[in-house]
Amino acid sequence: MAQAATIAAPPEGAPKPRRYALVVGIESYSDANLPDVLGDKDADNLAKALEKYGDFPAGQIVVLKDTHGPEGRRKSDGLPAKQTIVDAAGRLSREAGPDGTVLFAFSGHGFDDGAEDYLVPLGVETKDRVSLRVGALLVRDLVEALQSGQPREVILLIDACRQSFGSTANLRPFAGRLDASSGNVAALFATSQGLPSQVRPDGAGGFFMKAVADRMLVAHKENSRMAMANFAKRVQEDVSAQTHDCHECDQQVPAWTLTSSTPAEFLLVDPSRENPSDLLTVAGSRVLVAPDGSEVHVTDQRTGEVVVYSRSRALALGSDTAVGQRPSRSGSRVVADGPRGEVYASDEARGRVLIFASGESRAPVAVPLPGGKPELMVLRPSTRRLYVADSELHVVDVIDVAARAVVSRIRQRFPIPTRITGLALSPDERFLYVANQGGEGSGRLGNISIVDLQKGEFPDADIGDVNCPEGMDVSPDGRHLLVASQCGGGFDPLFFVDLETRGVTPLSGFAVGRSVAVDARHGKVFVARVGTYMRDESGTLAAVPAQLSGVDFARRESLFSYPLDVHSFAMTPGDRYLLAVGGQQLHVVDAGTNRVVKTVFFDSPAAGVAVGAGADGRNAICYVWLPEENRLFFTGLSGLAS
Known part of the structure; x- marks a missing residue:
């Protein structure tokens, strides 16, 4: 009988999952028009969560931030300058390859010039519109770099609307938009279009990245392969509830978008740790046979559901008998x-x-x-x-x-x-x-x-x-x-x-x-x-x-x-x-x-x-x-x- 199941941890010596992450966080900018945003703390928290809960190997996570922080915090792999970000995105994408997942996270400033979205890396000047656009990172270019190795999927976590900033450039807040030409991309944004996101009152970073890390922890403890659609919904609920209960805060609701026809992919937490290159494609499913032949794992590419065909002895859930079942007296759907x-x-x-x-x-x-x-x-x-x-x-x-x-x-x-x-x-x-x-x-x-x-x-x-x-x-x-x-x-x-x-x-x-x-x-x-x-x-x-x-x-x-x-x-x-x-x-x-x-x-x-x-x-x-x-x-x- 086919039975949905969680997947056991891989045996010793199993290949590392092809999951790569580039995490960018900026604490402060040199330009007085760009307020401090504590993005370095977001980068620390998220990098830790990706390694501990998201099945991203430590050696496949690159962190770019403008601070090293106190002892115990993640050291930066480089400064978050424009060209450094683009180069790292392209390199990780090529290392991931066609069967890999590439995740990009950014915590800092961003803007919309009326036609395109931009992220603001370190070293940007805001004295006029031209200077700002020249120094900023066009999101379309970033996505192109992330797609250069033709990875199976790209995940974006963007907090680029932390605060509005004063500038003679007179630009709009970061809009957070992708079109179908972006390819197989799922993006989760810190807040709805045109609205600011917020720093937590405890100074530990933003509400958004903390909610992402916390939700990854929950999915990890539940051994859950949580698809992006469900993950995004939970983060939206978490951030909305947390900012609603914060007396010093305005309501904040994250937004997400998808340019792929396979919404059940894009797994921030993947306890199966399956290496897609080891799987055969059969009638729209990936099939993996356990080394001892005792189980066959089938992953539906459309839904992400894992089904296990097993010869193992069934768990006795009171057997199949209905004896002893009392009628439900509680309201249910x-x-x-x-x-x-x-x-x-x-x-x-x-x-x-x-x-x-x-x-x-x-x-x-x-x-x-x-x-x-x-x-x-x-x-x-x-x-x-x-x-x-x-x-x-x-x-x-x-x-x-x-x-x-x-x-x-x-x-x-x-x-x-x-x-x-x-x-x-x-x-x-x-x-x-x-x-x-x-x-x-x-x-x-x-x-x-x-x-x-x-x-x-x-x-x-x-x-x-x-x-x-x-x-x-x-x-x-x-x-x-x-x-x-x-x-x-x-x-x-x-x-x-x-x-x-x-x-x-x-x-x-x-x-x-x-x-x-x-x-x-x-x-x-x-x-x-x-x-x-x-x-x-x-x-x-x-x-x-x-x-x-x-x-x-x-x-x-x-x-x-x-x-x-x-x-x-x-x-x-x-x-x-x-x-x-x-x-x-x-x-x-x-x-x-x-x-x-x-x-x-x-x-x-x-x-x-x-x-x-x-x-x-x-x-x-x-x-x-x-x-x-x-x-x-x-x-x-x-x-x-x-």
Whole structure:
């Protein structure tokens, strides 16, 4: 059976990957019109990340900067003058060759003269327009040098809009543009066109390059072959969140562009360390046979997904049996109705819910919603009613899945219309819990409203004292509601709600909460947390990556946290494994050891994950909803084995 898998490290003596990098950083210019930009610190941080996390060999990274810095910092391989940059770009490109990757990073000043983009190297004079253009480096010329060895791909990381600079040249900020003639180039720019990027308040460089390095660390720890499209999106989110949370800063959102038809290439982190020259091309894929013949690795050139055909023994994920699988009570964008052999997916972009026949490839049935966008869903199996949150219209739509139609609508109950961020169903199927995010001007940061589904009405009292509730799950005995949260000033709690007394017990320290899953077998709660930017005890801003955390349910104590960027959960039968999706990946987490034991890669971002019985009612199946492809991925649990 074909199984997506991570790739093991290469054996001793394996050839170095053909990955080359030229990193340019300028701290200060001699011209008074060019303010200091601390680009040398960006160069240090990025060069370190490329070597440690990006699988760029140290001997294949060239750093050009105007400072050597204190002891322990990377020494410069030369000054970042115009001709030095061009010469180094051409040399590295030729060394990389047709199967190589060349990365160019720049942190300094740049400008647009109305027709072309320029980078400002060391030694430029800004006294007039002609002097500036003569001394500056035309981006088109730089790309030509980077392409001189005809490498397989070129990656640009450009922070050339740090600040505007005074000059009689009267030029525009760096625009960051590439055209189709640039060839196979992916470029990630520090900010949107015409807007300035910013230095971190701690003086450690810019927000952009720090976010790139931090995101590389996360991908490295996850052993992830993260394609540029997904990597760029994560960096955009990180920089936007960090500058939003910085009181002295303006909002900054990076931009990226691509001139290639293979968007899943351009890997800043490549844990496979495959040497493309050792691979055969077969029907659009690269194929590599392990030396002992035990595995065949296939890399799809279009998507970058690695598939492993293996003879190794399958991992026992509770086997394929659906025995012990309890119905999901937590809101998700994909829901499995095991007994009926159906799967429901919220198609937000098209305003509909899709109904798939479990384990079959025939076209799904579409149930259109009357306006708005479907998001989280939860199924009430006894009545075959699917409850679908719609934050745009501030309602929960009720779908009769047997009739394939919306039959009623529950209006959100909150002082002002706001987001619905969580749904949960009590085990006896009587109560539906609706998390309301809170809204400006409402005087409240959120609550959880309760719908009595038997009576079809709201009880008098809501559950208060919850800041910006997010994902929720109900304990199997129905006594507790577990709620992730935000808006807690960096100490966002995990809330334990006693559903009998409506009492709320917060456990602080889980910023920024997104989703939760109850593991009854091991007595714990898993919490998915979004990356953020916080001040430490000294007041220094520090990046906090997205994390997976665990909490002891009985003792209300934190058990572990480690970087893992996920947003949706599902437990396998008997709570032996946690399935977690985030970005273009599905992670299999051993619920006993809390470690990732398997990662599956997709062509596009996963919106949700579910586990349910197949059409035969016996075999358990994992489902992952991929909305950009309008596709439901499914596999038996043994299909996730490595």
